[in-house]
Amino acid sequence: MSKFLVLTIIADDKPGIVEILAATIADQGGNWLESRMSHMAGKFAGILRISIAAEEANSLQIRLSELATQGINVGVEVTAEAGDSVATKDLTLNLVGNDRPGIVKEVSQALAKLGVNVLELTTNCESAAMSADVLFKTEAHLRVPQGFDADKLTDALEAISNDLMVEISLD
Numbered sequence: 401m402s403k404f405l406v407l408t409i410i411a412d413d414k415p416g417i418v419e420i421l422a423a424t425i426a427d428q429g430g431n432w433l434e435s436r437m438s439h440m441a442g443k444f445a446g447i448l449r450i451s452i453a454a455e456e457a458n459s460l461q462i463r464l465s466e467l468a469t470q471g472i473n474v475g476v477e478v479t480a481e482a483g484d485s486v487a488t489k490d491l492t493l494n495l496v497g498n499d500r501p502g503i504v505k506e507v508s509q510a511l512a513k514l515g516v517n518v519l520e521l522t523t524n525c526e527s528a529a530m531s532a533d534v535l536f537k538t539e540a541h542l543r544v545p546q547g548f549d550a551d552k553l554t555d556a557l558e559a560i561s562n563d564l565m566v567e568i569s570l571d
Contacts, residue, residue, distance in 0.1 A: 402451045405430075407464065408475040409437070413444040417472060424467065425450055428460040436520070449479070487546040489570065490519070492539065495557065497564035499525050499536035507538065510556040517543040 411417055418437065425432055430452040437446030452460055457478070464474040495507065504523065511518060520541040528535050544550075550568045557566045 401454045402481075403454045403457045404433075404479050404481050405450050405452065405457065405460075406477045406479050407446075407448050407450065408477075409444070409446040409448070409472060411444050411472040413439050413442055417444050420467065420470065420472060421448075421474075424463050425452075425460065428463060429453055429456050430460055488543050489546055489548065491542045491544060491550060491553075492569050493542055493553075493557075494567040494569075495536075495538045495540075495564060497536055497561055499534040503536050503560075504538075506560045507557065510560060511540075511542070511553075514548075514553055514556060515545070516548075516553065519543055 407421075409417070409421065422432060430450045433449045433451060435446060435448035437444070437448070439445075461476050464476060467474055497503065508518070518540055521538065522540070523536065523538045525534050525536055527533070544553075554566050554568055558564055
């Protein structure tokens with residue numbers, strides 16, 4: 401029987417971190433299923449999901465904790481492999497507006513109020529092309545129940561501010 405683990409990784413960025421993680425997981429018989437990893441502000445951060453034989457899970461967790469001696473901090477959560485029990489559909493949200501403190505809070509509150517599940521969220525700030533204004537941009541992959549009215553989501557997000565441009569598309 402397999403166990404599924406979700407790992408979170410944070411380390412000072414340097415070459416070889418992914419190789420060390422992959423070797424540690426493979427040496428214990430783990431299977432790397434999916435991951436999201438990124439460099440940010442001099443740090444390497446990631447999240448990944450693996451499967452491993454139940455009898456090898458404890459040994460792998462010990463080996464992963466030992467990576468702290470190399471400056472690689474790994475958190476481990478055991479998770480169930482469960483599918484959705486309710487029919488859903490996925491949406492992609494692209495949003496652009498003038499940046500300001502609290503914009504992520506406002507957007508996430510609007511999503512939560514409508515029962516929208518955030519699967520993946522990417523945000524960044526960049527200078528506007530024709531001015532020195534800073535633009536906030538986000539792309540989010542969302543999951544909603546079948547029959548969800550995407551227009552209500554658009555209205556809720558556009559109500560946050562007059563300058564928000566919202567685009568929602570089905571995946």
